[in-house]
Amino acid sequence: MLETRDLTIRFGGHTAVDRVSCAFHPGTLTAIVGPNGAGKTTYFNLISGQLGASSGQVLLDGEDLTRMAAPLRTRRGLGRAFQLTQLFPTLSVLENVRLAVQSRRGEGLRMLSVWLNHRELLDEAMAIVERVRLTRRADAPAASLPHGDQRKLEVAMLMALRPKVYLFDEPTAGMSVDEVPVILDLIRELKAAGQHTILLVEHKMDVVRELADRIVVLHNGQRVADGEPATVIASPVVQSAYLGLAMPEAA
Numbered sequence: 001m002l003e004t005r006d007l008t009i010r011f012g013g014h015t016a017v018d019r020v021s022c023a024f025h026p027g028t029l030t031a032i033v034g035p036n037g038a039g040k041t042t043y044f045n046l047i048s049g050q051l052g053a054s055s056g057q058v059l060l061d062g063e064d065l066t067r068m069a070a071p072l073r074t075r076r077g078l079g080r081a082f083q084l085t086q087l088f089p090t091l092s093v094l095e096n097v098r099l100a101v102q103s104r105r106g107e108g109l110r111m112l113s114v115w116l117n118h119r120e121l122l123d124e125a126m127a128i129v130e131r132v133r134l135t136r137r138a139d140a141p142a143a144s145l146p147h148g149d150q151r152k153l154e155v156a157m158l159m160a161l162r163p164k165v166y167l168f169d170e171p172t173a174g175m176s177v178d179e180v181p182v183i184l185d186l187i188r189e190l191k192a193a194g195q196h197t198i199l200l201v202e203h204k205m206d207v208v209r210e211l212a213d214r215i216v217v218l219h220n221g222q223r224v225a226d227g228e229p230a231t232v233i234a235s236p237v238v239q240s241a242y243l244g245l246a247m248p249e250a251a
């Protein structure tokens, strides 16, 4: 179980995440929604360790990760989608995924282990590349991929780490309409597997409605609503103050 307790970060005088306490259970998908600037991405950054909390705690299965650096949190099972800047742009899709598999196995980037286990690592990487439907692009340099395929590669690398917790921050942003279903299918598959805790920041309310078991609404860094999707979406406070104004895609 992932838990945040009174998690808070202040930037100067501004409290971007304000005493957010939430528990997230394996097998569930929680959508984090709220207007622009509500603190959603900052909340993710605090969970994954990209930002250090001003106060409060992040716990995974009871272990306090609050003071742990991001790479260690990744090792503990907190999976944040890679950004393109973390990929090797000139290496192929397959090689990038292979390196993520290798880092999970704790073999680092040592050349000896690269050669010893090369075949096995490549096979696992290829299976993931196939799952994200990038087979035809397996040999293409990461930097050459169109935007939608880059997002798929980010998900592939995340899957290669086999995290307990998946943090998806607008995974379909900037994707064309025909590319969106692939990413959503992948998230659906992860959810159906039943053992992962999935958090999703998403502006598209139709996606949220379909995928989420629960919605947490942030506003001004605070958790202002939390519950089963139909109830949260229908609540007058969310309709008028948050979703209606801030989420033009809301149906």
Ligand SMILES: Nc1ncnc2c1ncn2[C@@H]1O[C@H](COP(=O)(O)OP(=O)(O)OP(=O)(O)O)[C@@H](O)[C@H]1O
Pocket (backbone or CB within 6 Å): 011, 016, 034, 035, 036, 037, 038, 039, 040, 041, 042, 043
């Ligand atoms: N490193 C930083 N330094 C100063 N202020 C920051 C920093 N990161 C975030 N903020 C501020 O914290 C607030 C929350 O930002 P955040 O990006 O988390 O919002 P969000 O809900 O993800 O918004 P969006 O939907 O637009 O992505 C904003 O007011 C933002 O300007």
